[in-house]
Amino acid sequence: MDQGTGMERGRARRGDWVQIHSVVLSVGERSPAVPPETAAVSLELRLKGFALAEAELGAAVPVRTAAGREVRGTLVAVWPRYPHDFGEPVPELIPVGGELRAILREDPHDR
Amino acid sequence: MMARRAAIIQRSVGVDYSLFERGRLGFDYEAMMAEAGYSLEQTRAIQAETGVGRTPLLELKTLTRLVRGFARPGHGARLFVKDEAANPSGSFKDRRAALSCYHARRHGFAGVIAATSGNYGAAVASQAAMRGLKCIVVQEVFDSQGLGQPEIVEKGRRCEAFGAEVIQLTVGPELFYVALLLLEETGFFNASLYTPFAIAGVETLGAEVAEECLARTGRSPDVVVVTHAGGGNVTGTARGLRKAGAEAAMVVGASVDLAGLHMASDTDFNRKSFTTGHTGFGVPFATWPDRADVPRNAARPLRYLDRYVTVTQGEVFYVTEALAQLEGLERGPAGNTSLAAAMVIARDLPAEQVVVVQETEYTGAGKHPSAQLTFARQQGVEVCRGAPAANVPGKRIAIPRRPEELSVTDYPLADLRRSYLKQAVKASGVTAVGQADIAFLAEDTRGTFGEVVESLEGLGVRIGEE
Numbered sequence: 001m002d003q004g005t006g007m008e009r010g011r012a013r014r015g016d017w018v019q020i021h022s023v024v025l026s027v028g029e030r031s032p033a034v035p036p037e038t039a040a041v042s043l044e045l046r047l048k049g050f051a052l053a054e055a056e057l058g059a060a061v062p063v064r065t066a067a068g069r070e071v072r073g074t075l076v077a078v079w080p081r082y083p084h085d086f087g088e089p090v091p092e093l094i095p096v097g098g099e100l101r102a103i104l105r106e107d108p109h110d111r
Numbered sequence: 112m113m114a115r116r117a118a119i120i121q122r123s124v125g126v127d128y129s130l131f132e133r134g135r136l137g138f139d140y141e142a143m144m145a146e147a148g149y150s151l152e153q154t155r156a157i158q159a160e161t162g163v164g165r166t167p168l169l170e171l172k173t174l175t176r177l178v179r180g181f182a183r184p185g186h187g188a189r190l191f192v193k194d195e196a197a198n199p200s201g202s203f204k205d206r207r208a209a210l211s212c213y214h215a216r217r218h219g220f221a222g223v224i225a226a227t228s229g230n231y232g233a234a235v236a237s238q239a240a241m242r243g244l245k246c247i248v249v250q251e252v253f254d255s256q257g258l259g260q261p262e263i264v265e266k267g268r269r270c271e272a273f274g275a276e277v278i279q280l281t282v283g284p285e286l287f288y289v290a291l292l293l294l295e296e297t298g299f300f301n302a303s304l305y306t307p308f309a310i311a312g313v314e315t316l317g318a319e320v321a322e323e324c325l326a327r328t329g330r331s332p333d334v335v336v337v338t339h340a341g342g343g344n345v346t347g348t349a350r351g352l353r354k355a356g357a358e359a360a361m362v363v364g365a366s367v368d369l370a371g372l373h374m375a376s377d378t379d380f381n382r383k384s385f386t387t388g389h390t391g392f393g394v395p396f397a398t399w400p401d402r403a404d405v406p407r408n409a410a411r412p413l414r415y416l417d418r419y420v421t422v423t424q425g426e427v428f429y430v431t432e433a434l435a436q437l438e439g440l441e442r443g444p445a446g447n448t449s450l451a452a453a454m455v456i457a458r459d460l461p462a463e464q465v466v467v468v469q470e471t472e473y474t475g476a477g478k479h480p481s482a483q484l485t486f487a488r489q490q491g492v493e494v495c496r497g498a499p500a501a502n503v504p505g506k507r508i509a510i511p512r513r514p515e516e517l518s519v520t521d522y523p524l525a526d527l528r529r530s531y532l533k534q535a536v537k538a539s540g541v542t543a544v545g546q547a548d549i550a551f552l553a554e555d556t557r558g559t560f561g562e563v564v565e566s567l568e569g570l571g572v573r574i575g576e577e
Contacts, residue, residue: 024280024289031285038283038377041255045289046279048271067222067245067276069297082268084261084477087485092496092510096429097436100514104177104437 009078012051012061019048019080020063020073047071048080116291120405123294123301125218128406136539137551138407140414147307147409149210151354155315157213161241163205164315166197168323168467173437178458181515188333188460190453192468193320196442199241200269201473204234206316207343210308212238215300221245222299226290226404228252228263229340229387230472235302236273246275247299249290253281254380261486262386262445265477282380287404304343305403305410313347314354320467321357331357333464334456336449339364339419340392342400342410348469349415361417365452366393367445368421368520369504381490382505384424384483388448393419394522398530399538413527413556420519422451423502425509428480430454430517444480446472455519484508528556532566543573 012018025043049063049071061075121127126146131138149157158164171190179187198205208231215223222245225235232248239246248270252263259279267277278293280286294301303309317335324332335352337345349362367389372379374391383389397416400408430451431444443450450468457466476482484494487508495501497509499518511517532552541548544567552563564574 025283025285031283031288034283034375035373038375041281041377043283043285044253044255044257044281046253048277065247065276066271066274067247067297069276082264082476083259084264084268085482086476086479087261087482088488090481090484090494092494093428093432093480093484096432096510100177100433100437103180103514104173 007079011054011056012075012078013054014051016051016078017048018051018061018063018075019046019077020061020071021046021076022073045073046076047073112288112291115295117406119291119295120301123299124303124306124405125214126306131407134547134551135541135544136535137548140411140555143407144307144311144409147210147311149308149311151314151318151351154210154311158206158209158312158315161209161238162199163209164198164319166319167194168192168320168327169194169440170327171438174433174454175457177433177437177514178454179462182458185462186458186460187462188457188464188466189328190457190466190468191324192450193316193470194440195316195446195470196473200230200233200237200273202230202234202446203313203316203344203470204229204231205238206312207231207304207309208234208238208302208312210312211235211300211302211306212242212244214308215244215302216242218300220298220300222247222297223302224249224290224293224297224299225302225304226286227304228266230266231304232266232275232277233269233273236270236275239275240273245299246273247278247293247297248275249278249286249293250280251282251286252279255281255377258381260381260386261477261482265475282375282377284375290404303404304341305405305408307409310343310347310350310409313343314351316469317348317351318355320348320469321352321355321360324357324465324467328465330465332360332467333460334361334363334466336363336365336453336456336466336468338388338446338448338470339366339412340387340389340396342396342408342412344470345412345415346410362415363452363456364393364412364416364419365449365519366390366421367424367427367448368502372505379505381486382492384487384492384508385427385445385448388445390421394527397527399534401538411555413524413531414554416524419522419524419527420452421522422448422519423499423509424504425502426451426499426511426517428484428508429511431480433514440471441474442471443474444478444483446470451517452519454514455517528558528562529566531556532563533570536567536570536572541572543575545575549574
């Protein structure tokens with residue numbers, strides 16, 4: 001159980017919003033146009049939907065997507081959170097505003 | 112699958128591209144554009160129904176003053192920006208999505224599909240929601256370690272916020288193969304970025320720039336700077352400018368320089384801090400537009416570019432900060448590629464001239480200089496203050512120390528034209544061409560008849576009918 005949300009995240013119940021994973025193209029099936037480092041890995045797919053059955057993480061589960069399709073894959077996350085944010089403060093950017101205002105104050109057009 | 116491709120495309124776009132083919136390697140571009148079937152006035156009306164367009168044209172007075180501080184006396188053109196972030200999903204891409212979703216609805220499709228990792232996904236999702244259509248967006252998001260590019264993760268979130276199904280893939284051009292399978296499975300409309308609908312939708316942006324600039328300043332824009340990636344922004348804007356009477360406006364394309372990074376590389380993927388507006392799309396789509404997901408790309412930037420320049424990642428982050436700090440507009444970063452170039456272009460023009468930056472895009476978590484630079488550092492990319500020349504794509508991002516360090520690098524259009532002709536010969540397999548083919552190639556590259564003949568002869572192609 002996730003302490004912050006009260007959500008069970010180790011297994012999916014029917015109706016939970018989950019993320020599934022599948023391999024679309026295995027190594028050897030990749031496009032001849034891709035460079036070697038890409039040809040050496042499979043093309044993977046991740047997709048979210050509502051679980052249509054109970055499942056443990058790592059087990060196969062069917063989901064209903066937002067567009068109404070039924071898709072099967074390996075359960076990788078239950079109630080997945082968005083991982084992205086605004087990042088760390090950037091020392092190379094934070095002074096820029098002050099520097100530019102100082103330049104404008106020195107500008108003869110500004111007097 | 113690939114054998115069924117042509118039939119799937121024709122059904123899902125509703126355009127029979129074979130009708131426009133001419134000669135050995137040409138096609139009738141204007142006839143294809145007319146096939147979209149929506150005039151500029153109809154497009155404006157359709158876009159108005161869903162709140163797209165009529166965005167504010169803002170004068171960047173403080174940035175103009177900043178530029179004049181390091182321009183020669185009497186120089187430093189007035190800078191304006193079209194605040195396209197004011198569109199419903201936060202970018203000019205709503206214009207591209209608007210006609211496709213309207214057309215799909217009108218022709219009874221149950222949903223739309225778009226293969227895109229950019230703002231276009233959110234635009235299609237938003238327009239689809241407004242038109243009561245289902246929507247699937249196919250994105251390239253992760254490397255093989257499952258690490259997502261933050262800018263694309265955010266774009267995926269926004270698609271989901273508008274009710275779309277988002278297919279998130281690892282790196283590779285097979286994204287288009289996945290989209291094709293989905294088009295076949297669902298029977299949805301193909302809201303490709305490269306159909307006549309998608310390009311006609313951008314023409315209203317060029318037209319608004321022309322009309323508003325004239326109304327506000329008493330003159331047509333002298334230069335319009337466009338962030339260039341797949342070519343639709345350049346093509347649609349330039350066509351709109353011409354339709355609204357601003358034929359004399361110089362159209363400058365600007366891309367972030369990502370030379371040396373391979374766009375289909377699993378290991379290079381997360382070493383770039385811009386996922387669009389860069390040379391990795393800008394150059395290949397200019398030199399071979401028909402690499403797109405439709406047989407004939409309606410975005411043909413070489414027809415419209417008067418000049419093509421590149422800027423560095425560090426410069427775009429710097430002007431993104433300047434735009435927020437001095438003008439109170441937190442936008443981009445990728446959409447500010449054209450702003451970085453515009454500040455340099457404006458520096459060299461007389462003060463009475465007008466330079467228009469024709470877009471902004473929304474900012475959010477993941478899609479922000481601090482998010483991108485934090486991620487870059489985590490990938491081992493060095494971030495420092497320094498001259499633009501110190502930037503090395505995938506290795507070092509140098510943020511300028513002073514505004515006068517901003518610069519542009521010209522990418523010669525002649526090089527793009529030569530590369531285009533080479534690709535055209537290779538893709539078609541022709542060994543001889545006729546007058547009509549040469550005329551098409553000259554038109555499509557904006558080169559002269561003589562230049563085309565000279566290049567073709569250099570490629571071993573025989574001139575004259577068989």
